[in-house]
Amino acid sequence: MKRIASGSPELDQILGGGFPENSINILMGLPGTGKTILAEKVVFENATPDRPAYYLSTVSEPVDKMLHYLQGFDYFDPAAIGETVFYHDLGETLRSRGLDGFVDEVIAIIKENAPAFLVIDSFKALHAFSSSPAEFRTKLSRLLTALSSVSVTSFLVGEYSADETALAPEFAVADGIVELVLQKIGVKDIRYLRVIKQRGSAYFGGEHAFKIARSGLEVFPRLVTEATPVAYDLSQQRDKTGVEMLDAMVADGFWKGSATVVFGPPGSGKTLLGLHYIFKGIEMGEKALVATLQENPTQLQRIVAGFGWDLQEAIDSGMLELFYVSPVDVYIDEFVSRVAGKVNAGGVNRVMVDSLNDLEASAPDPARFRDFMYAFVQAMAVRGVSTYMTHEVRDIFATSVVSKFGVSHMSDNVILLHYVKEKSEIHRAISIIKTRASGHDPSIRRFEISSDGVIIGEPFD
Secondary structure: OOEEOOOOHHHHHHOOOOEEOOOEEEEEOOOOOOHHHHHHHHHHHHOOOOOOEEEEEOOOOOHHHHHHHHOOOOOOOHHHEOOOEEEEEOHHHHHHHHHHHHHHHHHHHHHHHOOOEEEEEOOHHHHHHOOOHHHHHHHHHHHHHHHHOOOOEEEEEEOOOHHHHHOOOHHHHOOEEEEEEEEEEOOEEEEEEEEEEEOOOOOOOOOEEEEEEOOEEEEEOOOOOOOOOOOOOOOOOEEOOOOHHHHHHOOOOEEOOOEEEEEEOOOOOHHHHHHHHHHHHHHOOOOEEEEEOOOOHHHHHHHHHOOOOOHHHHHHOOOEEEEEOOHHHOOHHHHHHHHHHHHHHHOOOEEEEEOHHHHHHHOOOHHHHHHHHHHHHHHHHHOOOEEEEEEEOOOOOOOOOOOOOOHHHHOOEEEEEEEEEEOOEEEEEEEEEEEOOOOOOOOOEEEEEEOOEEEEEEEOO
16 A cells, blocks of 8 residues: 655654555644644645645635745745645635535546645535535535545545544545644643544554644654563663662662662752763763753753763763753653654663653643653663663652652662751661662662762661
């Protein structure tokens, strides 16, 4: 089955390679979800003089207005208008000649111009020009018969809601259905798309986040674990942490490819301990990625310099990649997708994620956070990449770890940084809660932060 590229490699991946050629597809969603942007991206990416595209406007938006806003996108090519992409406003035809006249006009365009791509926007608006459901079905059948009898890939764009898929007759005859959704999560708007139907073809189901950018739709396929567990070799090597006493507490370092989560209240040293881990890896010739939602690059550079590390030198040498995203405008889908992509592209050995709390807040529901984190941890393990994650807890003097989303269960190593009261003073402390397939020191030890970084001392009395 030949495929039509959507203009987004990630969306093509979700579609199983793109839209099937000569198929009839419905792009559905409420106003503002990005349907028209997707349809226009497809035609501008694929139309050629020998395979032209015809974009037919009904009564939702006039052509001149479409073209005005279309100019704000990178994929818009003014030279293509009238050469490979043709816009027609059929609103007047609908108003003067009704649905019959509209269908006649579309069939005439198909016969005279033999387009390879055809878009009708908005298709749902056609219902208003039908006197009854029975009449609409008759006209729909005539139109779709014409579309199916020629080599044309069609996109019917409409402001449909999810409950209309079981009522409107066009959904029964469509070969493919892609739904675009806009959700309000707290003070943020998050967009998702999902493939509801794709006849005769496999596709990647579920909700996939996307953003509207100058390039069109920026899609982030959801990260999932393989249905069949992947067999991979477990390394027998240990990762040095950069803190000698911590290495000794966990049997000479963490297993390479393991996942470590460090819990602790504010100011306990979670990020600093992670930086020891990252720069020790760089010292040993291992490439690292710091993915942070906490400190921006300028702040992080000042923190790192205060302990004798040179962040910019590590970046310039190619041994360290810094990926910063503001927690104010982050999708968990985007963050995890980009981190996984950077690991795959750059031969990364160690990853630091700071912090999981921000990712929890960016997830629309706990189940999505749990699923994404489990899939992410498994994806890193399969690739032999060691992961260090931080998680802030509220209790300053906590002696136990409670993770309502099961982060500690999916991690190989769990470390607790906390505070201990000793007479009239408060001291930092470190405890190893869990090391999978390895022994560890169960004592509560002193944890100090000096100008040289972390120092782990003797156990408390």
